[in-house]
Amino acid sequence: CATANNSGADIFISIHCNSAANASAKGTETLVYSTxxxxxxxxxxxxxxxxxxxxxxxxxxxxxxxxxxxxETSMPAVLVETAFISNEEDAYKLMYRLKEFANAISRGITDAEKLF
Structure with missing residues (x-):
């Protein structure tokens, strides 16, 4: 957090893969400190x-x-749980459509910047 806070960055995005004991859990969620x-x-x-x-x-x-x-970050921060590595369908997307995830996150950033 200190590195991010000292970087001069406008936003902080942490990118993760979710996992669950239940292999049927799937999808994307994005976490924030508060709404x-x-x-x-x-x-x-x-x-x-x-x-x-x-x-x-x-x-x-x-x-x-x-x-x-x-x-602990001083700028707007989110944690993106892209997909579940424990779900076969989601894991496939993570393996073979990774660039699409990156592009979607990038577009989400530019969408938000227009509204800030």
Missing amino acids: GGKAELLAKCIQAQIVNSLNMVDRGIKERPDLCVLR
Whole structure:
């Protein structure tokens, strides 16, 4: 967090792959410290781009005030759970459509920047 805070960055995005004991769990979710404000707006834009571009299950925007990377950063911060590595369909997308995930996240960022 200190590195991000000292970098002069306008936003912070942490990109992850989700996992669950239940192999039927699938989809994309984006986490924020709290709803309201620029972080939620950024999360909504990224979430919409991933869901629509890759036909992902929309697990929504979720508050996670317990996560250091969301709590301790001084700029709007989101954590993107792209897909479940424990789900065969999601894992396939992560292996073979990774560039599409990256492009969707990029478009979500530019969508949000227009609204900031």
